[in-house]
Amino acid sequence: MDADVLVVGAGPAGLAVAACLLRRGVEPLVVDRGEGVGDSWARRYERLHLHTPRIQSALPGLPIPRSFGRWVAKDDMAEYLRRYAAHAGVVPRFGTEVRRLERTGDSWTAVTADDGKIRVRQVVVASGYNCTPVEPAWPGQEGFEGFGGEVLHASRYSSPVPFRGRDVLVVGAGNTGAEIAADLAESGAGRVWLSVRTPPNVVPRSLGPVPITLMSITMEHSPAWLVDPVNRFLQRRVLGDLTRYGLPAAHAGVVAQARATGVTPTIDVGLVQELKAGRVTPVAAVERFDGDAVVLADGERLTPSAVIAATGYTTGLQPVLGHLGVLDGQGRPRVNGRRPAAPGLRFVGLSNPLKGLLFQINLDARAVARDVAKELRPDR
Incomplete structure (x- = not known):
């Protein structure tokens, strides 16, 4: 041995x-x-x-x-x-x-x-x-890059500096995508769009002096039907109704969603402020690229100069x-x-x-x- x-x-x-x-x-x-x-x-x-x-x-x-x-x-x-x-x-x-x-x-x-x-x-x-990063592979992506567009996985994002003054589409509203979108908006990017496929449960980082993850210890083994109504009340009370700013409502509560999909809530470290200020705009999921444009699932076309794919890891x-x-x-x-x-x-x-x-x-x-x-x- x-x-x-x-x-x-x-x-x-x-x-x-x-x-x-x-x-x-x-x-x-x-x-x-x-x-x-x-x-x-x-x-x-x-x-x-x-x-x-x-x-x-x-x-x-x-x-x-x-x-x-x-x-x-x-x-x-x-x-x-x-x-x-x-x-x-x-x-x-x-x-x-x-x-x-x-x-x-x-x-x-x-x-x-x-x-x-x-x-x-x-x-x-x-x-x-x-x-291992899940690299994006949308139809037409090579053509978009041929037009001078940039596509990179979030694992290769380090700073908002190269994106100042540029229009950027961030794909994925989990913790990484939400934070990158906020980072770009706060630091002088042009238009910042946030593409949402699975609507997230957005939660505050803290409730007063108490970190949200400390509270989550008690939720780990609690029934979703018991704790998720409380979660929804706190989300609305602290962060407000984010659907007013274009972010779709989550299909299930914090605990129910985590148990069904393995997706934990998106902890707010700046996104909500940028949504309310109109500096980050939620849009539909990416369907394909067409030349220099990104075509969304609802038919909308965007022309960002860069696409940052917060598409997760395996x-x-x-x-x-x-x-x-x-x-x-x-x-x-x-x-x-x-x-x-x-x-x-x-x-x-x-x-x-x-x-x-x-x-x-x-x-x-x-x-x-x-x-x-x-x-x-x-x-x-």
Whole structure:
């Protein structure tokens, strides 16, 4: 065996699991396809801050410094992860991409991109919920780009500066699309349109001094029929009727929508102000491109100079684990957290809970490390 435990991914989930295992006397092998701890956070768009407060976002064993503020900026999160790895003694092996996992007897074999093989007793997959961008591919897109139009996935958006004075269509009204649209509108873009396919539940970041994600902890296991009427009342009371500004109403409440589709609410960090000021205009879903125009589902034609596609991500796990029957139709794990998806195989950090992913990672990392250590060292 190359190690008792292989942890795939050196983001928050992988580091948390590894740190908890080390505290229990199990030394894992942590691999990651990237170049360094915190790099993926450092590459995100400049405006980004955590949507969960500092006290709800720390990993096991090390608080986030108070100097980072209540809502931690993406660069500070990257620094925190570097400090966390050093504090816990986790030294990942970077530049190592796992392409396939195979069960061989009572152990696992990981095949890497360079055709290397790693044999271990247990595997924890912690490669991230937002791992692989879903790149847009609309009919006529190449022709639009031939006319000088720009189409880019939101993962390649870093700053509003290149879009000042330009008309921009942002596709997708989830958290990323909503924040990018607000960022553009606040920073001098021309017209900013927000294309909405699935109407979002927009919620405030805080109710007075209380962060909305702290309140969501109590909603996680509550019946939707009980809590969603309260959610709707609070949404209207705090944010107002956003249909007045062209944003379609969500088809279901916050909890019902999250459970049915996995889509968490859009936390307002500037969009509502820009909607009310008329600087962001909601429009219908994109159907196709026609020359230099974007044709929407309702027949409207727009002529933006750039289209930013906040069209989401996949876990990227289908080639790695699809043959084992442990993924659902969207390539997400059927089982997350403490319970094994297969003998010796667990997933951490690949869910999208209402109470916040980092908070869930903290809980799951502790439980998984405890269970893995017991399985590997039953006599202790």
